[in-house]
Amino acid sequence: MTDNPAPLKFHVPEPEVRPGGTPDFSNVPIPKAGSVDRPPVDVDPRTIRDLAYSIIRVLNREGDAVGPWAGTLTDEEQLEGLRHMMTLRTFDARMQMAQRQGKTSFYMQHMGEEAVSCAFRKALVQGDMNFPTYRQAGLLIAGGYPMVDMMNQIYSNEMDPLKGRQLPIMYSAKDHGFFSISGNLTTQYIQAVGWAMASAIKGDTKIAVGWVGDGATAESDFHAALVFASTYRAPVVLNVVNNQWAISTFQGIARGGSGTFAARGLGFGIPALRVDGNDYLAVHAVAKWAAERARSNLGPTLVEYVTYRVGAHSTSDDPSAYRPKTESDAWPLGDPVIRLKNHLIRRGLWSDERHKQTEAEILEAVISAQKEAESHGTLHAGGKPSTRDMFEGVYAEMPPHLRRQRQKAGV
Amino acid sequence: MPRMTMIEAIRSAMDVSMGRDDDVVVFGEDVGYFGGVFRCTQGLQQKYGRSRCFDAPISELGIVGAAIGMASYGLKPCIEIQFADYVYPAYDQIVSEAARLRYRSNGEFTCPIVIRMPTGGGIFGGQTHSQSPEALFTHVSGLKVVVPSNPLDAKGLLIASIEDPDPVIFLEPKRLYNGPFDGHHDRPVTAWSKHELGEVPEGHFTVPLGKAEIRRPGSAVTVLAYGTMVYVAQAAAEETGIDAEVIDLRTLLPLDVETIVASVKKTRRCVVVHEATLTSGFGAELVSLVQENCFYHLEAPVARVTGWDTPYPHAQEWDYFPGPKRVGEALIETMEA
Numbered sequence: 001m002t003d004n005p006a007p008l009k010f011h012v013p014e015p016e017v018r019p020g021g022t023p024d025f026s027n028v029p030i031p032k033a034g035s036v037d038r039p040p041v042d043v044d045p046r047t048i049r050d051l052a053y054s055i056i057r058v059l060n061r062e063g064d065a066v067g068p069w070a071g072t073l074t075d076e077e078q079l080e081g082l083r084h085m086m087t088l089r090t091f092d093a094r095m096q097m098a099q100r101q102g103k104t105s106f107y108m109q110h111m112g113e114e115a116v117s118c119a120f121r122k123a124l125v126q127g128d129m130n131f132p133t134y135r136q137a138g139l140l141i142a143g144g145y146p147m148v149d150m151m152n153q154i155y156s157n158e159m160d161p162l163k164g165r166q167l168p169i170m171y172s173a174k175d176h177g178f179f180s181i182s183g184n185l186t187t188q189y190i191q192a193v194g195w196a197m198a199s200a201i202k203g204d205t206k207i208a209v210g211w212v213g214d215g216a217t218a219e220s221d222f223h224a225a226l227v228f229a230s231t232y233r234a235p236v237v238l239n240v241v242n243n244q245w246a247i248s249t250f251q252g253i254a255r256g257g258s259g260t261f262a263a264r265g266l267g268f269g270i271p272a273l274r275v276d277g278n279d280y281l282a283v284h285a286v287a288k289w290a291a292e293r294a295r296s297n298l299g300p301t302l303v304e305y306v307t308y309r310v311g312a313h314s315t316s317d318d319p320s321a322y323r324p325k326t327e328s329d330a331w332p333l334g335d336p337v338i339r340l341k342n343h344l345i346r347r348g349l350w351s352d353e354r355h356k357q358t359e360a361e362i363l364e365a366v367i368s369a370q371k372e373a374e375s376h377g378t379l380h381a382g383g384k385p386s387t388r389d390m391f392e393g394v395y396a397e398m399p400p401h402l403r404r405q406r407q408k409a410g411v
Numbered sequence: 412m413p414r415m416t417m418i419e420a421i422r423s424a425m426d427v428s429m430g431r432d433d434d435v436v437v438f439g440e441d442v443g444y445f446g447g448v449f450r451c452t453q454g455l456q457q458k459y460g461r462s463r464c465f466d467a468p469i470s471e472l473g474i475v476g477a478a479i480g481m482a483s484y485g486l487k488p489c490i491e492i493q494f495a496d497y498v499y500p501a502y503d504q505i506v507s508e509a510a511r512l513r514y515r516s517n518g519e520f521t522c523p524i525v526i527r528m529p530t531g532g533g534i535f536g537g538q539t540h541s542q543s544p545e546a547l548f549t550h551v552s553g554l555k556v557v558v559p560s561n562p563l564d565a566k567g568l569l570i571a572s573i574e575d576p577d578p579v580i581f582l583e584p585k586r587l588y589n590g591p592f593d594g595h596h597d598r599p600v601t602a603w604s605k606h607e608l609g610e611v612p613e614g615h616f617t618v619p620l621g622k623a624e625i626r627r628p629g630s631a632v633t634v635l636a637y638g639t640m641v642y643v644a645q646a647a648a649e650e651t652g653i654d655a656e657v658i659d660l661r662t663l664l665p666l667d668v669e670t671i672v673a674s675v676k677k678t679r680r681c682v683v684v685h686e687a688t689l690t691s692g693f694g695a696e697l698v699s700l701v702q703e704n705c706f707y708h709l710e711a712p713v714a715r716v717t718g719w720d721t722p723y724p725h726a727q728e729w730d731y732f733p734g735p736k737r738v739g740e741a742l743i744e745t746m747e748a
Contacts, residue, residue: 131480162517172516179483180516184507190473191508194480201436201462201486208480220500224473231468393514394553396521396576399621399665 015250019320023330030332033060033276034067038285041293045271052262052272055306058281063342069285075349077122081280082344084121084142085114085337086359090366091137091147092311095154098370099168099315103378104154106168108134112310112328115280115336116241118142120209123287124177127206131179131192134169135241136211143176147366151373158383159376165390186212186219189238193228196236196294207235207294215246217261218254226302230268233299237290238270240302241277243309248322265302277307278333280340306333387411414604415611417588420562421451421527424569425489427615429459432487435573437464439474439491439527448493449529449588475501475526479508483520489573495530495582496539502547509578510553525572529585530558531639531686532723533592533732536585541723543638543687548580549664549696555579555620556664560587560641561608564661567618575620584638592639593646594734623667625674629656632680632745635671635697637661640684640733647738653746655682663693668700675705680745682714684738689717711748714741 117138192210446453603609
């Protein structure tokens with residue numbers, strides 16, 4: 001020991017750039033599309049540890065689908081995928097505007113992250129269960145859940161499937177494999193593992209999917225989920241959507257000294273993959289691989305989707321207070337919609353004209369859904385759920401004390 | 412009829428429930444092969460297999476969170492937290508998730524789970540093996556909270572809890588596991604085999620949630636108690652000669668207000684006793700309900716005898732535990748008021 005040790009230094013990670021600075025992602029290594037191997041699903045997890053530190057990519061800069069992860073989707077499925085992402089983006093834009101018009105209290109967009117939930121949904125089958133966060137509405141859009149019902153929930157109107165009890169976008173859609181969203185972060189991650197354990201206990205063939213953002217991986221529930229998934233080899237896919245930001249906090253605060261979020265899985269003996277979250281084809285290929293592993297009794301997989309949160313955190317947030325305004329333009333993985341569009345055009349399956357025409361069709365469909373939803377009321381106008389609904393559903397049967405309170409409320 | 416300790420009765424309840432319903436699963440720390448640190452799950456893994464009764468990692472939030480996921484799939488998990496003192500890491504899962512799942516999903520997803528946990532003091536358990544955290548759960552809409560005081564009720568209430576469609580916090584007073592306890596720590600402990608409530612049917616039966624039971628009919632004062640304090644209150648009545656009516660609440664949420672109000676209107680006096688700390692304890696809710704419903708019948712202020720507002724100490728066990736002497740003094744004061 002030295003006689004005069006240097007004073008200890010306290011370390012607080014900071015993002016490379018703040019407002020006023022020039023966006024710079026040159027320190028983010030982006031492997032070439034097609035450069036990462038595709039192992040068989042029954043691979044010994046210890047031999048693919050490098051996949052937790054790389055990025056699986058299919059679409060290259062020119063818009064070609066290349067490498068061993070390409071080819072999991074038919075042309076029609078790819079065209080459908082583009083339509084899903086475009087629909088989610090238009091839906092977001094309209095609901096964002098509806099919030100600004102005072103038709104609802106709150107909204108959260110998916111801008112830039114559309115590929116993650118839209119492509120993942122296509123790797124699942126009826127009966128599988130997602131345990132989503134508030135930023136995976138693509139699971140509903142791509143799963144065919146009616147937009148009107150989503151809007152009814154957002155407006156808390158008389159047709160709201162959740163009777164006005166929940167904050168906007170906290171959807172619940174059991175038949176569509178979409179677990180009830182909670183405001184409490186990461187709670188659903190361990191619940192997904194429990195659901196998967198139940199499926200295995202009953203000898204079922206269904207799998208579960210847990211979803212979490214980069215910031216919320218710091219919650220204790222994330223750790224518990226990984227332990228339980230590992231211990232019981234639960235048929236679950238554990239997704240981490242790394243969009244670089246948790247409200248104003250850059251991902252380095254949650255990630256700490258760990259190389260990647262995917263690498264967190266390795267310590268639990270869970271195979272971990274990292275994928276280009278803005279590459280629809282890569283997301284689907286990885287989702288399919290992980291789902292197949294789960295369905296084949298090979299246990300859990302952790303997947304990190306590398307993407308960027310282009311929009312504000314929510315309608316209550318202003319990102320210009322903590323990051324450069326043009327940061328999303330500098331994001332090296334681009335825009336998921338444009339990248340799939342360019343790929344389809346390059347293959348002669350799509351054109352700018354058809355894209356524009358489809359955009360108009362989608363806008364029309366979203367507006368039409370919006371009109372229908374608004375005919376049932378918005379937050380402060382028109383039809384709304386009854387006050388009686390407030391007292392229902394706390395328990396299967398209303399206990400005497402709640403019945404007395406309901407009478408007191410005059411309903 | 413067979414005689415059972417509370418431990419055997421609880422084990423029998425899970426055995427009966429697992430035998431009747433394949434969807435009932437039992438897990439927790441040391442619950443599987445070993446049969447639980449209090450032997451409550453002994454033999455269940457051997458009988459029903461590892462997929463029905465199994466050991467869990469030491470993660471209370473993991474145990475409860477996984478159970479919620481299982482319940483949303485359609486199973487009926489009956490899980491164990493080794494000590495109620497260690498439930499806090501799971502508090503978010505219980506309050507934000509289990510309690511609200513039905514409400515927030517408008518019934519699409521439900522959470523029929525039972526969370527068993529040994530509770531209460533009187534065993535030199537010190538700060539983290541003695542707590543009575545019931546008030547932290549009775550404040551949560553969507554939960555049911557049960558505290559049995561004898562083997563017969565423990566079995567009937569636990570089967571009812573497992574069959575209940577809502578999440579149930581099932582607090583087992585560990586001081587009562589092997590025999591009733593009236594607070595006289597200097598006297599030899601009697602076994603359940605010598606007590607009439609130690610007679611427990613082998614097979615299936617239930618004791619309904621939300622119903623209190625009068626343990627000692629009386630006319631002078633109503634004592635509201637649950638768990639170990641039922642026996643302390645009975646002892647205090649005998650020792651003071653005050654004809655107290657002792658009500659064992661059994662379920663704290665939903666509460667049997669009718670039985671309480673009828674008794675207090677009859678006796679016109681009321682003493683509330685619990686082991687948990689005083690301030691904002693469940694006793695405050697009981698006092699408030701009695702005051703609201705029986706104001707014009709009351710002839711004395713409603714008294715509370717509880718644990719002190721301190722963490723549960725070790726060496727000072729019997730100065731902390733509200734024994735028959737302190738309860739007796741409260742009975743006398745209430746009669747003289």
